[in-house]
Amino acid sequence: MTAAEPYKGVAGVMKIPFNRPHLTGAESGYMATALSRGLLEGDGPFTKRASALLRRMLGASEALLTTSCSHALDMTGLLLDLRPGDEVIMPSFTFPSTANAYALRGAVPVFVDCRPDTLNIDERLVEEAITERTKAIVVVHYAGVACEMDAIGRLAERYGLVVVEDNAHGLGGSYRGRPLGSFGVLATQSFHATKNAHCGEGGALIVNDPELVAAAEIIREKGTNRTQYYRGEVDKYHWVDLGSSYLPSELLAAFLTAQLERFDDIQARRQEVWHAYHARLAEWAAETGVRRPAVPEGCLQPAHLYFLLLPEAEARRAFIAHLREQGIQATPHYRPLHSAPAGTRYGRTSGCPVTDLVADQVVRLPLYSGLSDEDVDAVVDAITSFAPSLV
Numbered sequence: 298m299t300a301a302e303p304y305k306g307v308a309g310v311m312k313i314p315f316n317r318p319h320l321t322g323a324e325s326g327y328m329a330t331a332l333s334r335g336l337l338e339g340d341g342p343f344t345k346r347a348s349a350l351l352r353r354m355l356g357a358s359e360a361l362l363t364t365s366c367s368h369a370l371d372m373t374g375l376l377l378d379l380r381p382g383d384e385v386i387m388p389s390f391t392f393p394s395t396a397n398a399y400a401l402r403g404a405v406p407v408f409v410d411c412r413p414d415t416l417n418i419d420e421r422l423v424e425e426a427i428t429e430r431t432k433a434i435v436v437v438h439y440a441g442v443a444c445e446m447d448a449i450g451r452l453a454e455r456y457g458l459v460v461v462e463d464n465a466h467g468l469g470g471s472y473r474g475r476p477l478g479s480f481g482v483l484a485t486q487s488f489h490a491t492k493n494a495h496c497g498e499g500g501a502l503i504v505n506d507p508e509l510v511a512a513a514e515i516i517r518e519k520g521t522n523r524t525q526y527y528r529g530e531v532d533k534y535h536w537v538d539l540g541s542s543y544l545p546s547e548l549l550a551a552f553l554t555a556q557l558e559r560f561d562d563i564q565a566r567r568q569e570v571w572h573a574y575h576a577r578l579a580e581w582a583a584e585t586g587v588r589r590p591a592v593p594e595g596c597l598q599p600a601h602l603y604f605l606l607l608p609e610a611e612a613r614r615a616f617i618a619h620l621r622e623q624g625i626q627a628t629p630h631y632r633p634l635h636s637a638p639a640g641t642r643y644g645r646t647s648g649c650p651v652t653d654l655v656a657d658q659v660v661r662l663p664l665y666s667g668l669s670d671e672d673v674d675a676v677v678d679a680i681t682s683f684a685p686s687l688v
């Protein structure tokens with residue numbers, strides 16, 4: 298591979314961009330192997346290798362590679378067999394894909410507010426959002442810090458609801474010793490270039506209920522039982538249910554295999570950077586009233602994001618501009634879904650005041666394995682020379 302060109306994000310060339318996708322060095326060799334085999338469609342040897350790695354990481358019944366986390370979420374919408382008017386509870390503070398998956402099936406996303414500390418769905422507000430139309434609770438472990446899965450699991454059991462984890466941030470994180478992605482009947486992973494392990498664009502559907510594996514395979518293969526046919530379990534394949542084409546090419550699976558095999562190395566450096574920010578910004582944060590991420594007891598976070606909460610929108614704007622002047626790209630995050638144009642059209646809510654507040658406060662710092670110690674120094678110095686009270 299050639300030497301890295303400066304990464305040109307939306308903000309142009311930055312000395313320290315928000316993200317630089319990790320490369321292990323093994324990707325091009327694995328992709329060359331896939332090319333030389335001449336088998337480039339999905340479900341070849343690299344797809345099986347990457348799936349096995351994911352199954353082992355999560356203890357899952359099955360891990361089906363997909364073309365994106367959004368597509369894996371769409372598959373959960375099909376698997377839950379939702380009817381128009383059914384309701385799915387989810388946080389407002391998430392990516393639109395979490396809601397699209399269910400709105401596409403005619404179901405109603407019911408947006409619940411987030412906790413002010415972790416920015417995760419507030420488990421204390423879930424019960425009042427449940428109606429007789431509710432079918433599922435979708436959780437998003439923001440920054441890979443777990444939602445309160447004990448409380449959410451108890452509610453799901455009491456009301457007979459399915460739990461789905463949008464675990465796009467959470468690979469490598471855990472809650473009370475159990476990996477994130479292993480709590481839902483279904484969970485989804487993202488391997489987009491901004492995630493810890495990636496293949497440019499990619500994802501996975503994690504199936505934790507063995508009884509759903511066959512149906513998931515059919516949905517992923519255009520609604521056919523072709524996966525069974527390839528295994529020699531049937532002598533021809535048919536259109537048996539609704540589905541689409543959700544499996545990635547072997548080339549992407551080869552890239553992803555290289556990343557997953559070296560996931561511990563990726564995580565080691567990301568954790569160093571995360572902990573350096575956390576320790577070195579503590580004093581400045583206390584003095585300025587800026588909040589750092591909270592990681593409750595029992596949660597191991599996977600260094601997916603390092604965020605700060607500025608006092609309000611104007612302070613955040615000034616903070617981002619201050620860093621940009623020094624060539625450092627910091628970025629806001631989600632706009633609330635409950636008040637977004639499509640959110641008001643397709644969803645319902647009884648209000649999400651905490652989400653409204655934090656959406657204007659969150660700013661994410663550069664966090665990737667390629668950050669040098671000097672880069673971290675530069676980010677910390679730039680931040681600690683900023684005082685929000687002076688705005």
Ligand SMILES: *Cc1c(COP(=O)(O)O)cnc(C)c1O
Nearest residue numbers: 365366367392394465487488489
């Ligand atoms: C990144 C992300 C997605 C979308 O992932 P893609 O792989 O880009 O489709 C969905 N949900 C959350 C919470 C994400 O962070």
